Amino acid sequence: MPLSERQRADFERVVRANDVVLFMKGNRRFPQCGFSATVVGILDKLTSTYETVNILEDPAVRDGMKEFSSWPTFPQLYVKGEFLGGCDIVKDMYASGELQKKLGVAETPVSAPRVTLSAAAVKAFMEAGSDVGSDVLRLEIDAAFNADLHFAPKADGDFEVQCAGVSLHVAHASAGRADGISIDFVQAPSGMAFKIDNPNQPPRVKPIHPKELKPMLDAKSIELFDVRPEDERAIASIAQSKPLDPKGMSYLLGLDKKTAVALHCHHGVRSRLAAEQLLREGFTNVYNLEGGIEAWSREVDPAVSRY
Amino acid sequence: MSDHPTDFTGDVCAAIRGAITTRIPDARVEVTGGGGHYSIEVRSSEFSGKTMLASQRLVYAAITHLMAGDRPPVHAVDRLTTKSD
Numbered sequence: 010m011p012l013s014e015r016q017r018a019d020f021e022r023v024v025r026a027n028d029v030v031l032f033m034k035g036n037r038r039f040p041q042c043g044f045s046a047t048v049v050g051i052l053d054k055l056t057s058t059y060e061t062v063n064i065l066e067d068p069a070v071r072d073g074m075k076e077f078s079s080w081p082t083f084p085q086l087y088v089k090g091e092f093l094g095g096c097d098i099v100k101d102m103y104a105s106g107e108l109q110k111k112l113g114v115a116e117t118p119v120s121a122p123r124v125t126l127s128a129a130a131v132k133a134f135m136e137a138g139s140d141v142g143s144d145v146l147r148l149e150i151d152a153a154f155n156a157d158l159h160f161a162p163k164a165d166g167d168f169e170v171q172c173a174g175v176s177l178h179v180a181h182a183s184a185g186r187a188d189g190i191s192i193d194f195v196q197a198p199s200g201m202a203f204k205i206d207n208p209n210q211p212p213r214v215k216p217i218h219p220k221e222l223k224p225m226l227d228a229k230s231i232e233l234f235d236v237r238p239e240d241e242r243a244i245a246s247i248a249q250s251k252p253l254d255p256k257g258m259s260y261l262l263g264l265d266k267k268t269a270v271a272l273h274c275h276h277g278v279r280s281r282l283a284a285e286q287l288l289r290e291g292f293t294n295v296y297n298l299e300g301g302i303e304a305w306s307r308e309v310d311p312a313v314s315r316y
Numbered sequence: 317m318s319d320h321p322t323d324f325t326g327d328v329c330a331a332i333r334g335a336i337t338t339r340i341p342d343a344r345v346e347v348t349g350g351g352g353h354y355s356i357e358v359r360s361s362e363f364s365g366k367t368m369l370a371s372q373r374l375v376y377a378a379i380t381h382l383m384a385g386d387r388p389p390v391h392a393v394d395r396l397t398t399k400s401d
Contacts, residue, residue: 044392081376081383082392094369097396101368 012076016069020077024087029059029112032074033084037061044096045084051103052086054151054182055114088112104165106181121168122184124148124177125191130203131173133194138175145176150183150190154210158192158203185209214284217271217296219308231269231296234261236283241275245314247305253283266291273298273305275316320352324382324389331389332356332379339378352391363400371398 024030031048035041037059040049052059064071064083071083078085078092086093088111093099102108126134137160138146144160147167151157163169166181179187190207197204217225225231226249234257235242235250242252250273251257261270270292272280277299284297298305306313324331329347336345336358343360356375363371375396376383382390 042392075380075384079373079377081380092369094372098368098372 012073016073017077020073021090023062024092025090027060028089029056030087031059031061031084032064032070032078032087033061034063034065036063041065042083044082047096048084048086048099051099051108055103055109055112101165103182106166109182121170122179122188122190124170124172124179124187126172126175126177127191127193128173129194130192131175133201133203134175134177145178147178147180148183148187149180150186150207154186154207156190156205156207158205212288212293212295214281214288215294215296216299218299219305222271222296222298222305223309225269225271231271232261232264233271233273233298235302236272236274236280237302241316244316245302245306247273247302247310247313261287262290267293269294269296271296271298273301275301276303277301320387320391322352322387322389322391324387328382328389329354331382335382336375336378340374349394352389353394354390354392355395355397356393357397357399359399359401361400363398366400368398371400372396374398 029052031037031045031052033040033042033045033048035045037049037053040046049061062070064074074083074085075081080092080095082095084095084099086095086099091111093102093108093111099108102111134146141160143162145163145167147159147161147163149157149159163178164180167178168181168184170177170179186207186209189209190205193204193206194201195204222231222233226233233247233250234253235246236253239252239254251260253261253272264270270287272284272287272295274280274283277297278301280301281297284295287295300307302313303315306315329349332347332354333345336356337343340358340360340362342362343358346357348355358375362374366374375398376393379390382388383393
């Protein structure tokens with residue numbers, strides 16, 4: 010069925026109204042096909058603002074877009090009104106850095122990122138890399154600064170960084186975010202693990218356990234706030250904590266943004282969300298009491314009631 | 317693998333190959349797959365100087381009729397490769 014002029018104008022409007030529009034099966038949160046999920050995954054690494062149209066909801070859109078784009082499959086990605094292609098093309102464009110340019114998020118450093126490896130990390134890489142065949146050691150750092158270090162085939166656009174005899178491939182899109190990082194190999198609770206220190210990473214909520222928080226509170230080197238409502242505070246509360254009622258909130262927001270601030274709730278979930286909000290307010294030294302008041306009662310002060 | 321019902325009877329791989337070579341006479345086509353999902357590799361001088369988007373469109377245009385409707389023989393092209401050599 011040929012596309013009517015009106016439909017064509019409607020589609021034209023949709024792809025021009027937003028910089029990035031993905032016509033896909035399902036939506037961003039619940040893609041309903043692997044190809045759509047792949048493209049969502051790539052876009053999520055690059056930008057937080059894009060629109061999706063679920064073509065499964067409307068057969069007219071589904072059939073119409075095939076003709077509008079002269080492309081028989083989904084997903085279909087439009088950037089600034091231009092049809093870029095489907096999953097294969099988007100993957101290739103992402104690997105080569107071309108997609109980043111189209112999206113205006115190009116992080117193309119003029120040179121390869123500078124990376125420092127500790128002696129322990131070098132040794133660990135040498136051992137791990139002895140039987141991986143043609144795979145290379147690759148580092149990817151996504152837009153949320155999650156680092157992924159793995160052995161994989163090298164990809165187009167990779168920067169190859171040599172460090173103390175180790176060859177590290179840094180994914181093209183990650184190079185800007187990787188510049189200046191150091192990698193160590195250290196003892197972690199679950200065994201030896203790579204520890205990546207990235208100076209480009211924005212501040213994060215730091216987990217703190219009751220036994221670590223206690224001495225800081227005693228030394229008055231941290232401010233503790235309770236995000237729970239009054240009825241829960243009436244059941245149990247930590248003596249040194251301040252409620253985040255309007256008064257507590259205005260006190261908190263008046264503090265120097267570098268102040269060490271910890272938040273707690275019952276189990277540590279609500280306070281984590283609040284702590285992330287504090288980072289957005291500009292606070293840089295924010296802790297979340299892991300396990301909340303429940304863990305505090307178990308590990309520090311059994312006199313605090315559990316509920 | 318997911319199941320995609322179709323009313324098409326016959327060799328889908330052959331139908332894909334035939335549709336492409338009808339449209340692009342010098343194309344050398346390799347098709348693998350089944351159950352609605354196919355991988356297609358096409359070599360043709362037609363692609364020289366064309367972008368990947370334009371090259372893939374050419375191939376898709378040739379097989380559109382195999383992908384149209386509610387129960388098409390070709391549900392998805394898992395990998396489409398176009399080479400100009």
